[in-house]
Structure formats: C-alpha cells, structure tokens
Amino acid sequence: MLNIGIFLAGPSREREIAFAGGRTVYDNLNKQLFRPIPIFVDSFGQLCLLDWEYLYKGSIRDFYPPVEALPPSPHHFQIYVESLGLSKQASKELLAQIGRPISFSELPELIDFAFLSLHGEWGEDGQLQGMLEALGIPYSGSGIRASSLGMDKSFQKKMMQAGGFESPPIQQIWAKDWSGELPNLEQLKKEMGFPLVVRPSNQGSSIGVRIVEQAEDLLDALENAFFGLEISAEDWQQMSREEQIQWMRKLLDIRSGLGFPLEVEGPKKDKQLLYHPEQLLALLDKELGQGHSPKLRLQSQYREESVLLEGFIEGREFSCVVIQDEDGQAIALPPTEIIKGKELFDYRSKYLAGLSRKLTPIDLPEAQIQAIRQECERLFRFLEFDVYARIDGFIQADGRIILNDPNTTSGMLPSSFFFHQAAEIGLNPSHFLSFIIHRSLLARSRKCLRPNNYGQLLARLESEMQRLEGEVAELQKVAVILGGYSSERHISVESGRNIYEKLASSADYLPFPVFLTGKAEDQQLYELPINLLLKDNADDIRDKLLNYKVHPIIQKIRQETAHIANQFSGRSSRLDPRSLSFDELSEETRLAFIALHGRPGEDGALQRELAKRGIAFNGSEADSAALTIDKYQSLQKLKAAGLPVTEQILLSKSDYLAQPEQSLQQAGEKLGWPLIAKPVDDGCSSAVKKIKNEAELEAFLAALFREEDILPKIAQERLAILPKEEFPQKQYALLEQLVEQKDALHFLEVTVGLLCHHEADGSIRYEVFEPSETLASGEILSLEEKFLAGEGQNITPARLAVGELEYAPLAAQIKADLEQAARILGVTGYARIDAFVRIYADGRAETLVIEVNSLPGMTPATCIFHQTAINGYQPFDFIRQILTFGQERQAQNSLLSSSQED
Structure with a gap:
C-alpha cells in the first residue's frame, strides 16, 4: 500500500x-x-x-x-x-x-x-x-517546466503562436506600466475590436475574467483583472447600509472580489495596509461617508504581474482532457461542449450543479471532432505535458480551432471534465486516480536523471493491482437511487454521486447507480453506466437516457483506450444504461440508498415501493416521510404537541386566484412584514424568499402559481431571481412569520443531524449530533451556500455560549428538543433538522423547528459530515451506519410480518 x-x-x-x-x-x-x-x-x-x-x-x-x-x-x-x-x-x-x-x-x-x-x-x-x-x-501530472508554462497565460500564448497554433490577437499590459488609464483605444479597435476578453495572466476558474462589449467598460474590466478598484464618496453614500455590507462581502471574496489584505490609497497618495474587512468598513464610513475624502483606491495584495487583452472568439467552446498511455503517447478523450451564449463560463456556472450544460462529445461532424482531438494532442506534445492535461478552446464556423487555455491540472470535483470524460472510456473516479498515480510514477522515473526508487514504487503498485484483480471479494450490492424531476434533482445527483463514490472506493460494497425520472404517476428507473452518472446534472442524464446512443467517436476512443480501461477498471464496467422495474430492482439487490430530495424521495411513495419488495432503505419509513416533507403539517403536529413553532399560513393557488387582494392583506395582518414565503414541500432553499411587502408577495405568488415554465417578469424584477435559478410551480404556498430575536440574549440559526441505532431491547436510540451554526451572506441561506464548495459558512459546534452561559447545557437542551421533535414525527434512520434558537439570560434555550429533512443532502461538504466527525464517524462510517440501520429495520419488519401471518 x-x-x-x-x-x-x-x-x-x-x-x-x-x-x-x-x-x-x-x-x-x-x-x-x-x-x-x-x-x-x-x-x-x-x-x-x-x-x-x-x-x-x-x-x-x-x-x-x-x-x-x-x-x-x-x-x-x-x-x-x-x-x-x-x-x-x-x-x-x-x-x-x-x-x-x-x-x-x-x-x-x-x-x-x-x-x-x-x-x-x-x-x-x-x-x-x-x-x-x-x-x-x-x-502527479506534468513536470516543472510544463507546469510553469501551463500557468503563465501570457507566455503560454507567445509559445503557442510560435508553435503555429491559431490564436486571437492579444495585447499584454504590465502592472508596472499600469497607471489606471486606458490603452490606445483606436489601436485596440483596429487590432482586435469589441467585444474582447480581459484576463489576468496567472488565474484559473475564470477568476478576474470579463467579456468587454464596449470601450466604456474596458477600464473597469482592467481594474478588475489587476484586482484593484476606485470608490467615490458619492457611490458609497448612495448605497443603503445593507447594500454597503453586501458590497463588502463581494469585495472580501478572493474569487470575485479583491480579497484581503489590501492597500488603501487616498487622494494625497497616502497608503494604508488593511487586513480585516471591519477595518475597511470603518475607514470607508469615516473617509467617504463623512466626506473627508472624495474617493479612495483599493488594491489587493494578491496582485497580478500582467493582464491579457484577447480578441473575442466567436465559436463553440469546448474542453478536452488529454492523457498518456504507457508508452507516453497522448490520447485525447472526447471533447465536451460548454452550452452557453455569450455569457462567461464563470466560477458559479463551473461548480454549482445545474447551472451549466455540457455535451460530450461536442455536436459536430466526426471529422471536426477528430480535428479537435488531434490539435489538443499536438499542443500536449508541443508544451511537453505529462500524464494528463485539460485543454480548452473554440471551434469557429469555418472549422478553425483556437486553443486558448491549456491546464496541467483540472478541477477535481465529481462532475468535473477530468472525471466526466474519463467515465466515457469506462473509468470511474477511483479507477482514474489509480491511472494518474501509475502514469505519474512512469513519467517521473523516465525523466529523473539521478538514481531514485520510483521504479520500485511502480512495481509495488502493479503487484498490488494484480493481487486485487485475482481476488474475488464478497461485496454487498447497493442501489444508489438519485435524480428525480423536482427542483432539487441536481442536488440529488450530487448526493447520489457522493454516496456511490464513497461506497465504490470501499472494500465492503458494490454500488450501482439507479436514476429515477418520469413523473409521479409514471416513475421510471434506469441503471446507469458510470459515464452517465458523471454527467453535469440531472437534466443531462435524463436527456441522454431518453435519446441513448453511443457516438461513433466514443466507440473509437473506447477502442483506442481499451488497454487502459482493462488495466485500471478491475471488474467489467457497465457502458450502457438499462431500464429497470421495481421488481427487477429487487432481483438485483435487497439494499438501496435513496439520494432523492423533496418530491419524489422524501414523500414516502418510493419507500412504499421498496418496502413492498423487501428492499431495505435509508431514512424514515413511508408515513413519517410523507409527514415531514409537508412543512405545514409537520410543524402543526409539533405545535399540537406543545413545541414552539412560528405562525404559518397555507395558501392554495385556487384560494389566492379567487381573492388575491384579500389574501395579500390577510398575510400581512396575521404574519407582519417582512415574512418568509416558500413552497410547502421543497427543500434546498428552493424558492425560499424573504418578502418585505405586498408587492413582493404578489410577485412571489405569481411565480409559484404560474402556468407557464417561464417566470413572470414581475417576479424576476421584484425578487431579484438569479439566471437559471430553479423556481418550482406549485399548488400551495407556505407563508411564515419571520422568526426574530425578540428579548433573547442570543439568537442564531442552527442545523442538527441525528442517527438512529437499534438497541438490544428493540427500542431505538437517537444519537443527536452537535449543532452547526449557519451563516447566510444574504437574507436567506442560498443554494450556493449550502452546496457550492467555498461558499457560505457553517460553524460546528455552533457558538451557543454567551456571557456567563456555557455551551454544554445549552446544547443539551437543543438536542433534547430536536430528539423530541423527531420522535413526535416518527423520524427514524437519520435526518437533519433546521431550527432557530433563542438563548435567554436565565440559561434557557428555546428551539423553534423550521423543517425536518428525512433524507438530508449528502453532498461532499454538507455540514452533517462536520457534525458526525465530532462523534468519530468518517463519512463512509456514517453511511455504513445508515445502511445497517435500514437493514436491521427491514429484518425486524419481515419477522413481524411473518408472525402476523402465522
């Protein structure tokens, strides 16, 4: 090992x-x-x-x-x-x-x-x-020189031009020459015209990159690429306090803003180095808010040496991973097209599930796809890359191929190009990582000029791989059910992929992914091959399933790489999807992990189908799941049992359309403004909005109760709905009174996970984890803050202690309240409960449940894993506990059913 x-x-x-x-x-x-x-x-x-x-x-x-x-x-x-x-x-x-x-x-x-x-x-x-x-x-990966070339975009462009690769016109602006003034615009228009692209020379993930449509936007784009900006007293004073704080949060973000520490320069060229955003906020209030200075210039310490201006490339954008075979020959995997308009394929679009569409291979004639592959292989060889690389580019209408961004490494999230394209040749992430390590050892041993042990390490690895290939392990088959057709389908895919990968890299389980699609009255199941599992989102998977065919280019590449797949995939991998009925599923396995969120998944219908066939599953049983998905019924049940909950109104579409003005007025009178509006049976922050007045509530209900797929313009404008933001269509809206601090000493939002265990006496013990404090940058915890790497902040354990009050007794009260709520609602298996907590000076903690998730999100960074880690569970251990409970419960239910029949 x-x-x-x-x-x-x-x-x-x-x-x-x-x-x-x-x-x-x-x-x-x-x-x-x-x-x-x-x-x-x-x-x-x-x-x-x-x-x-x-x-x-x-x-x-x-x-x-x-x-x-x-x-x-x-x-x-x-x-x-x-x-x-x-x-x-x-x-x-x-x-x-x-x-x-x-x-x-x-x-x-x-x-x-x-x-x-x-x-x-x-x-x-x-x-x-x-x-x-x-x-x-x-x-892993390329050597020193190739890595340096892969990172320095400006020198890279010069090398590529020297190598005869097509290139847009470029101009380099050096930081030492940058004075905050525009370059010669007439010359710029003549050489490359508008639109053009402005990019820092040494950044990836589209950080600092902008498409500039017209000359008047160029100065701002250059400032952005050099990670500096100028703010005037007039601009600062025109912002509300809330807008100033949001502006500061964006500035603080090292991906989209300047980051800290930063240098502040006043009108007299005096400079201060500030480390913390609170320092800057105080300075801006003093200098700009009180009019002491007309403007200030801010410059990040993480600056750029130079910035590139590039002519905008009209064409279809693609990304292609190139790998090496055992002889060091470059093989391009099938290039993927990034489906978009002129908008930038930015950080958010790259890494948040469901915001971008990728098509593999790019939809072009075979000859053109082959031309892209050959050009990518040629660049891989020209820059002397090793092992693997990701090469981005464009193909124009006339067939010209412009490669604009060779990368010696790639994003390694589960659905990244890196794994996405390797899956097309039958390698799951675990297989592909073994490939990378093996080929990297080969590359290092070939290129190192002094004695080393790299060959010995390679021999050890190959010996272990042969040993595993000869062993036949008794692995337990698990169906990982993911997808669905709700607004939460993309997060369901992320969760299911994570579960699959945790199980696939273990020595205990043999998982196989099952995609659920269709509609409530006609659900369809498909066993997925790994290449479909690693498509970018649920819609891509569904479209591929419904129009399934193997592209000739994919067949060709599979033939070229068959020796690689055979060496690293171990047992044979499924390469084509297979339709399954529930009865056929039960013939394959007696164990399933439901990774679906909302409807379908958490509504009990799927649980009933599985239980009918004796298939053990994770989470609560059908009746409890059907209750907890309904945020109104579940909170009303808690209220009837004496637990504190917020005031609610369940508003039906028919009632609202019959009396819209009266409905709006009654909501304000009963709940007050602002209030919280949300679907009654969705999670993942889908369409959850803080509503400040009747006009905003009218816009929210117009969106939720709409007949067409397209959002009404009134909703987009009044609710500031982001591009491609999921907003479901529903028959019911849930309106809730905003939970506030009131006279409490301390107030915070928490989320708490729990895990159930069967005791010897047949009872169920609830293991309630330490609360996590959730911090939202805006009014509502967003989808990005829940699921996008690096967004949001969860503090675990939550900061409950305040003044003389200690953490332990406060946490014990909260955990006891949430265990009581779980028992009242019949929750078993595992769950996540979101709540607000008021802490009073006398040491009392009041817990107000917001919602109960019977199948919480299981994406890699979800905070339930932070909590289980405190109790000593690694993610795989936690997943195994969840599956074990489901199996034990199914065994008990089978015994009970048999005894009743006797």
Missing part, C-alpha cells in the same frame, strides 16, 4: 476548489491500494498533516483560522487567515490546532507519492513540483 500525500487548499485564489478537489481525491482513492494522507497548504505555503475531520468542512474558513482565533466581527464577515495580520510563527501555532505542522524535509518519511490537487500559485506553476523533485518525491 502506497502512502499518498494529497496536497490541497494552497495560497491561490482558487484555494476553495483545490480544497474540495483534494477531498474528492481522498474519498475516491482505492483504499486497498493507497493510504491517503491529507496535507493542508495554508495561505503562506506552510504544510500541515490535516486532521481528517476538517477535510469535510464546506469551506476552509469553517475551520481555519479556528473560530477561537477570529476577532469580533459585528457583520459576521468570513475571513481567511491572512486577514489576522499574523507573523508566520503565529500562523503556525494556529495550524497546530487543525493538525500537525510539518516541514518539507519531513515529507520523504511520511509519503511515497504527492498527489497535487492545488490550483494556481504553488499548484500549477512548478514551484511545488521543484521542491518535491529536490526531495526525491514523485508527484
């Missing part, structure tokens, strides 16, 4: 995706071949053997810097460690709270191989690769 050091996080602006990608590698490495060791790289390039429980935090900011080290922040700004303004030694002391700080010199004793999931600076620029080579440690 090889010790694989997984380098994650890092100092770059892409650190959150690098952290999430490292977690994907950790989870998917074949545990029978590799021992994963997470190595956290902090903002200063220091290393730490990360305690495993921190690996499952949603954001680096959830655990580093530790909560105890955070300065007071009245506006709850989320910061990275560099905002503390610490010395290197002081930051190392903080690292000791999340693991064991280590030096580079210790690495050879700790790891056999370095898997680099870092992005940007340190990960893709050759720096870390050079240090590892000096230490004699083999690493």
